[in-house]
Amino acid sequence: MTALIEIEGLTKRFGGFTAVDGVSFTVARGEVVGFLGPNGAGKSTTMRMLAGFMLPSAGTARICGEDVVERPVAAKRHLGFLPEGAPTYPEMAVEDFLRFCARIRGVGRAEVARAMALTQLEGVRLQPIETLSKGFKRRVGLAQSLLHDPPVLVLDEPTDGLDPNQKHEVRALIREMAPQKAIIISTHILEEVGALCTRAIIIARGRVLADATPAELVADGRSMDEVFRELTMRDAA
Numbered sequence: 424m425t426a427l428i429e430i431e432g433l434t435k436r437f438g439g440f441t442a443v444d445g446v447s448f449t450v451a452r453g454e455v456v457g458f459l460g461p462n463g464a465g466k467s468t469t470m471r472m473l474a475g476f477m478l479p480s481a482g483t484a485r486i487c488g489e490d491v492v493e494r495p496v497a498a499k500r501h502l503g504f505l506p507e508g509a510p511t512y513p514e515m516a517v518e519d520f521l522r523f524c525a526r527i528r529g530v531g532r533a534e535v536a537r538a539m540a541l542t543q544l545e546g547v548r549l550q551p552i553e554t555l556s557k558g559f560k561r562r563v564g565l566a567q568s569l570l571h572d573p574p575v576l577v578l579d580e581p582t583d584g585l586d587p588n589q590k591h592e593v594r595a596l597i598r599e600m601a602p603q604k605a606i607i608i609s610t611h612i613l614e615e616v617g618a619l620c621t622r623a624i625i626i627a628r629g630r631v632l633a634d635a636t637p638a639e640l641v642a643d644g645r646s647m648d649e650v651f652r653e654l655t656m657r658d659a660a
């Protein structure tokens with residue numbers, strides 16, 4: 424199986440503080456990797472480096488074989504990234520914003536319509552982003568990440584702020600896309616891992632503490648919640 428995401432020794436230091444400390448893993452097509460960890464564990468920082476939004480202090484990351492630092496444009500062509508928070512340009516209407524992103528991506532109106540349909544945004548397409556609820560804003564970000572139908576998706580808390588129905592829809596969408604793509608999602612919702620992910624990576628203090636299938640993590644009869652607490656609290660002690 425060829426890995427579409429390859430991370431080796433990825434490290435980020437902010438002054439004397441090491442936020443991400445030698446993280447290594449690969450993700451193949453068909454995998455949905457849940458990236459878990461307590462607040463401040465280094466999930467967003469890892470994802471931002473992988474997406475080429477932040478330079479690593481050490482280590483490498485490749486998307487479809489393209490190094491994100493040495494060949495950023497080529498790497499980004501294969502990547503859809505949903506950052507934390509709401510999309511930029513809050514005063515733009517949903518469809519205008521997506522058309523603007525589509526032009527940058529070199530794709531057309533058909534792709535905008537497809538992304539809006541996938542994320543069920545047609546009903547709010549003329550509404551300024553700043554007037555949308557948190558869940559809808561999240562879906563605009565998700566639509567933006569899907570415009571060019573990339574083989575790699577890096578989604579930072581894709582279901583954050585969504586109501587239970589919307590969470591269900593977004594999980595179904597991720598599941599549907601999964602066979603064709605390599606996907607990483609960060610989440611604080613541990614049930615999401617069992618429901619959606621083929622693998623879970625647990626990190627704390629910037630280090631990988633576990634990398635296994637959800638079934639392997641709970642093989643001894645403990646719940647995902649117990650496994651998470653045991654690993655991350657032992658690390659904090």
Ligand SMILES: Nc1ncnc2c1ncn2[C@@H]1O[C@H](COP(=O)(O)OP(=O)(O)OP(=O)(O)O)[C@@H](O)[C@H]1O
Nearest residue numbers: 437441442443460461462463464465466467468469
């Ligand atoms: N630009 C920055 N400058 C200094 N410190 C930073 C910067 N960005 C992140 N950090 C620190 O790095 C650590 C990891 O942050 P990060 O946002 O990656 O964690 P996270 O696992 O995504 O947390 P959360 O679950 O709260 O989103 C935190 O201690 C954070 O304060």
